[in-house]
Amino acid sequence: MLRRLQNRVNIYFQPIFLLLLVGFLVTGSMIQKDNYLISTKYTPSGLVDWEINMNNARRDSILKEWQVNFKKNQIYTSDTNYQKTVTGIETVILRNNADYGFIVFYVGLLLILTIRIGSQRANPRKIVVSQRMVFALVALTLLIGLMDVFINIRTSRMLLHFRLKEPLSDAWTIGIFAWIKYLLLTILIVKLLIEAFKLNKPRFWLEFVSRWLGQLRFYAWRFRIVLLILFVYFLGLFSNQVQDLVLSINTSRLASFYFLLSTTLVALMCWHLPKAIDNASNITYRSFFMGPVDFKRVRVLASRRPSGKVGIGRLLGAAGFLIPATGILQTMNSYHIEYKLNGIYPIVILIAMLSFYAIVLQYRWIDRLYKSGGRVIKWRYWLSMAILLFPLIIWGWGYGKQNREPYFLSYLSLDLVFLSAIFLITATLRTSVPAIAKWRVTPWITFSGLAAFIFFVLCNFSPFLNEVTRNNRFYTTPVVLCAMAGYLLFFSFLLFTGKKIGMGLITILLLFTLYRSVNTITPYHETYIQKQKNYHKSLDSLDDYTEQWLNNRKQEIKAFILLHPNQPYPVFFVNAYGGGIRATVWATMVVGTLDSLLKSGHKNDANVFDFQHYVFSYSGASGGTVGLSLLCGARYQYRQKTSEDTVFYPVNSLAIYRNDYFTSTMVGLLGRDMLASSLGIAPWPDRARLMEQDWERHTKGNHINIGVTMGELCKGNYYEVPLLFANIFDVDSGKKGIAAPVLLDSLDFPATIMLEQEIKDPGDLRLSTAAFLSARFPYISPTAKLNGQHHFTDGGTWDNSGAETSLQVLTVFERVRKKLIKQDTIFNHIQPQFLSLPNSVRATESMGKPGNLFEPLAPPAGILNSRIGYMRKADGWNYSFSRINHYGFFQFRPTAENLPNTRIWPVLPLGWQMSEYAMTKMRISVLRDSSTIDKVLARFGMVKKMKN
Numbered sequence: 001m002l003r004r005l006q007n008r009v010n011i012y013f014q015p016i017f018l019l020l021l022v023g024f025l026v027t028g029s030m031i032q033k034d035n036y037l038i039s040t041k042y043t044p045s046g047l048v049d050w051e052i053n054m055n056n057a058r059r060d061s062i063l064k065e066w067q068v069n070f071k072k073n074q075i076y077t078s079d080t081n082y083q084k085t086v087t088g089i090e091t092v093i094l095r096n097n098a099d100y101g102f103i104v105f106y107v108g109l110l111l112i113l114t115i116r117i118g119s120q121r122a123n124p125r126k127i128v129v130s131q132r133m134v135f136a137l138v139a140l141t142l143l144i145g146l147m148d149v150f151i152n153i154r155t156s157r158m159l160l161h162f163r164l165k166e167p168l169s170d171a172w173t174i175g176i177f178a179w180i181k182y183l184l185l186t187i188l189i190v191k192l193l194i195e196a197f198k199l200n201k202p203r204f205w206l207e208f209v210s211r212w213l214g215q216l217r218f219y220a221w222r223f224r225i226v227l228l229i230l231f232v233y234f235l236g237l238f239s240n241q242v243q244d245l246v247l248s249i250n251t252s253r254l255a256s257f258y259f260l261l262s263t264t265l266v267a268l269m270c271w272h273l274p275k276a277i278d279n280a281s282n283i284t285y286r287s288f289f290m291g292p293v294d295f296k297r298v299r300v301l302a303s304r305r306p307s308g309k310v311g312i313g314r315l316l317g318a319a320g321f322l323i324p325a326t327g328i329l330q331t332m333n334s335y336h337i338e339y340k341l342n343g344i345y346p347i348v349i350l351i352a353m354l355s356f357y358a359i360v361l362q363y364r365w366i367d368r369l370y371k372s373g374g375r376v377i378k379w380r381y382w383l384s385m386a387i388l389l390f391p392l393i394i395w396g397w398g399y400g401k402q403n404r405e406p407y408f409l410s411y412l413s414l415d416l417v418f419l420s421a422i423f424l425i426t427a428t429l430r431t432s433v434p435a436i437a438k439w440r441v442t443p444w445i446t447f448s449g450l451a452a453f454i455f456f457v458l459c460n461f462s463p464f465l466n467e468v469t470r471n472n473r474f475y476t477t478p479v480v481l482c483a484m485a486g487y488l489l490f491f492s493f494l495l496f497t498g499k500k501i502g503m504g505l506i507t508i509l510l511l512f513t514l515y516r517s518v519n520t521i522t523p524y525h526e527t528y529i530q531k532q533k534n535y536h537k538s539l540d541s542l543d544d545y546t547e548q549w550l551n552n553r554k555q556e557i558k559a560f561i562l563l564h565p566n567q568p569y570p571v572f573f574v575n576a577y578g579g580g581i582r583a584t585v586w587a588t589m590v591v592g593t594l595d596s597l598l599k600s601g602h603k604n605d606a607n608v609f610d611f612q613h614y615v616f617s618y619s620g621a622s623g624g625t626v627g628l629s630l631l632c633g634a635r636y637q638y639r640q641k642t643s644e645d646t647v648f649y650p651v652n653s654l655a656i657y658r659n660d661y662f663t664s665t666m667v668g669l670l671g672r673d674m675l676a677s678s679l680g681i682a683p684w685p686d687r688a689r690l691m692e693q694d695w696e697r698h699t700k701g702n703h704i705n706i707g708v709t710m711g712e713l714c715k716g717n718y719y720e721v722p723l724l725f726a727n728i729f730d731v732d733s734g735k736k737g738i739a740a741p742v743l744l745d746s747l748d749f750p751a752t753i754m755l756e757q758e759i760k761d762p763g764d765l766r767l768s769t770a771a772f773l774s775a776r777f778p779y780i781s782p783t784a785k786l787n788g789q790h791h792f793t794d795g796g797t798w799d800n801s802g803a804e805t806s807l808q809v810l811t812v813f814e815r816v817r818k819k820l821i822k823q824d825t826i827f828n829h830i831q832p833q834f835l836s837l838p839n840s841v842r843a844t845e846s847m848g849k850p851g852n853l854f855e856p857l858a859p860p861a862g863i864l865n866s867r868i869g870y871m872r873k874a875d876g877w878n879y880s881f882s883r884i885n886h887y888g889f890f891q892f893r894p895t896a897e898n899l900p901n902t903r904i905w906p907v908l909p910l911g912w913q914m915s916e917y918a919m920t921k922m923r924i925s926v927l928r929d930s931s932t933i934d935k936v937l938a939r940f941g942m943v944k945k946m947k948n
Contacts, residue, residue: 051178237327255474267320291442321420453486520680578622578796587627592648629771833888
């Protein structure tokens with residue numbers, strides 16, 4: 001019996017071993033989840049320290065530490081949702097349950113290795129391990145597994161008794177068995193290693209690894225274009241900034257169809273193009289586009305296909321489906337959307353599925369399943385296709401509105417998995433199925449790729465792109481995938497041509513573009529300056545403007561004091577943190593909410609003003625500046641009748657962000673900007689200007705004028721538009737820059753570049769340009785040139801809070817106010833107020849003790865964290881300054897609000913596109929979390945927050 005088992009193991013050793021190894025890695029990742037909850041002072045190695053502990057006092061300390069360590073999860077059901085606290089104890093219970101699967105796989109690996117080594121021979125007449133020893137080692141392996149199961153059972157019971165506050169059994173009842181288990185496991189592994197050395201296995205393993213790495217290097221270089229595209233695809237889908245884009249795809253059947261179609265095209269090209277590149281010397285240019293193409297055949301047998309390359313090609317095609325499938329799961333994890341395998345990290349699922357497909361291809365399991373006598377069993381193939389396609393059709397066109405819910409993303413992920421299986425089976429059997437063998441697949445793939453490339457080129461023309469993306473926000477991902485397909489085809493053809501003529505065309509192209517980019521100076525990425533005939537920019541100094549602003553409110557201050565005898569007149573200095581679109585939305589939502597609440601709280605008072613009337617200045621960085629500029633743009637439009645300014649009231653504000661502000665930027669990044677920078681030309685506006693134009697166009701319909709020049713923004717005698725200070729960072733000097741509608745003094749703003757004062761008449765910055773000079777998100781937006789002396793990037797590069805500038809403005813304000821107090825004591829009744837608007841949820845910020853730091857990463861980590869430290873210092877200094885001088889200080893950030901009647905807990909993205917769920921979450925957060933809002937409203941004599 002053992003002989004038959006050994007023979008079976010010898011025949012199927014590699015696939016069984018690899019499958020067990022995949023299972024081992026998957027279950028191993030499951031038992032590492034939330035490890036920080038159980039790795040404590042008494043258990044630095046986690047559950048291992050718990051198992052080998054023999055001391056009752058230490059056991060009690062471990063349990064107490066696990067009990068106090070916790071995290072909070074948002075739980076969603078079909079009827080309700082709620083927060084659940086998960087302690088270290090509950091984490092141990094979950095990991096203990098997952099450990100049963102881990103035991104199965106590691107015991108299976110040890111068994112198969114033992115049986116395999118037991119059948120090896122040192123020479124033709126002598127086996128290394130006797131049959132009796134094999135039986136003993138197998139029994140020892142099973143005993144280890146049984147003891148591990150017993151330890152898990154005892155651990156579960158002890159944890160249950162601890163939670164029920166019942167007496168606990170002694171620690172040695174677990175520890176003694178754990179020590180025996182680890183001792184036996186050590187003996188077994190040492191024994192297997194000794195026998196492996198007798199068989200000279202280590203040398204074989206090293207040779208195998210060396211050969212495998214050599215093949216990996218060969219294929220990685222040979223198919224580098226495809227691998228680079230897949231790597232970029234992977235980075236994009238697994239980054240936080242793309243997750244909201246994935247969520248928006250699910251809002252429309254059409255969006256899901258476009259996503260699946262474009263993903264399928266990229267995957268098919270990843271499978272097909274490597275064949276043309278590999279066999280470039282033997283096929284014509286016409287064959288590249290029209291076919292047929294195949295991998296270069298081996299020299300020994302010209303009729304034999306190189307199975308290794310064939311398998312790699314099919315695996316690359318399958319990866320084109322599996323990478324977005326697991327990227328969707330990554331998004332669902334971030335949004336706390338439940339799915340069946342959410343206990344396994346998506347990247348582990350990706351590795352496991354690719355490994356499984358590699359095993360299927362290597363051992364020809366598809367041929368064995370679908371072929372008989374060298375011929376395909378047609379009914380079996382077509383039945384499999386029908387079974388795999390049926391769910392895609394049902395999920396796509398059935399379920400009514402349910403297939404637009406966030407949890408349905410899991411079905412979109414399954415669509416891609418099923419498509420990968422359809423692709424793998426069809427690609428393997430296509431030459432053996434007559435109906436499929438007749439298909440000329442090459443022109444379909446290449447010309448579809450060419451069509452995608454032409455579509456992407458057309459998207460570089462703004463009128464075409466604006467028409468395509470009108471009223472929809474889900475086109476970004478399909479358009480980017482079309483760009484990927486086009487570049488994949490273009491560079492594959494260059495590589496194909498280079499191999500035919502013996503020249504590295506891609507290398508030559510890259511060197512040429514690098515030379516042109518570095519050595520040519522063009523006006524491309526130059527800051528857009530508005531120039532008008534007969535325009536004269538006349539700016540007041542900050543001191544003069546402040547004096548005029550205070551004098552304009554003199555009578556109003558007197559009336560306020562009479563109405564609120566014990567309440568000073570509040571003047572607000574608002575600073576908004578950077579953070580992409582979420583910072584933009586948060587700044588406008590908070591101020592809009594304060595506007596609406598202040599107005600609704602005094603409905604019967606005809607002289608009441610909204611909140612922005614009391615705001616002297618806005619200071620922002622990055623996305624925060626964009627939000628503040630939108631407020632100023634709306635205020636400018638309604639400056640004569642501010643009571644009609646309801647643009648950013650909670651019931652209205654979401655409409656502004658239901659537009660596509662991101663696709664044009666990505667098209668510019670991947671298309672027109674890449675071409676212009678590579679050739680050293682400047683024939684059209686860059687992507688930064690495209691973004692400005694998009695925001696100007698979309699906001700104009702909502703009565704927001706961000707096309708106004710900075711010089712005109714605060715002109716006139718209305719004083720209803722708060723001063724906007726857009727903070728920018730100069731790459732060349734490392735100094736802060738400020739774009740503001742007033743003249744600034746270098747004594748008040750030391751080591752600062754004043755942009756408005758560097759731009760000569762008749763030129764001026766538009767409000768949109770100033771905002772997006774501050775919001776130059778690295779790499780997504782280009783650095784902006786100005787006067788050939790500066791290169792400006794994101795204002796959050798150094799101070800991401802805008803708080804430092806806000807304090808500098810307040811210093812000037814107080815200096816002027818003190819001068820006016822000598823003329824009229826009414827100005828003594830003013831109290832400055834800081835309002836700081838961070839936009840990240842506190843729970844998402846890093847807290848607790850830092851993790852282990854890899855020493856070479858310490859310097860760059862310190863440099864990056866210095867920016868965060870300075871940001872906190874600036875806001876902290878404002879808080880300290882307010883306490884010393886008895887000013888007001890308020891900081892208001894989003895909270896971890898869940899959405900009612902949904903199964904989703906949205907994250908807040910950093911990019912320039914936000915899902916409806918994320919915007920709704922921020923709106924609910926503003927309306928529900930009233931502690932800070934109430935304190936602000938109290939400055940106006942309102943006792944409590946009024947509801948809309």
